[in-house]
Amino acid sequence: EDQVTQSPEALRLQEGESSSLNCSYTVSGLRGLFWYRQDPGKGPEFLFTLYSAGEEKEKERLKATLTKKESFLHITAPKPEDSATYLCAVQELGDYKLSFGAGTTVTVRA
Template sequence: EDQVTQSPEALRLQEGESSSLNCSYTVSGLRGLFWYRQDPGKGPEFLFTLYSAGEEKEKERLKATLTKKESFLHITAPKPEDSATYLCAVQVGGNEKLTFGTGTRLTIIP
């Protein structure tokens, strides 16, 4: 069975304090790994898709990387508006569905 595990469950950082969120996965035939941002009471907002080990994507203060077993979401010099829950999901080849992790709740303290 496909599994996605995110850590830590919650992370509190001071504004400007860089860190990384982890998403480890156990799947057969990874087709894509996805990162989403979710604000309270809202639907997830798509951030990145990664397809193969070694791939990196960047958007503003966020950078996502992928290895054969895990993905990292690096956040550089975060601001309070980066506070949200960050979700990771995987898609297996030949399957239309996404399997999600339980997310990391990130809080940036001014």
């Protein structure tokens, strides 16, 4: 079954045009939700971990939020260097592996 669903699959933005990525998840108990950034030909780069509903974390133009069923990654006033694939992953209570979504590929045009 799909534990993690990301939408949209692809997002094309104009520089400065803010938007949000969605990650919906289904787990019996959440230990943590992780956001990664992946550039072409490279491994995923860790961005955030969220542990409980209502939690928010920020890093530069990125802000991640968490509810009981989904997480959002908000990109504020994006720049071309924010172009990448953003991956969401969940870790269930008592487990150690991550279950990943398929990712959202973001392209920011200057």
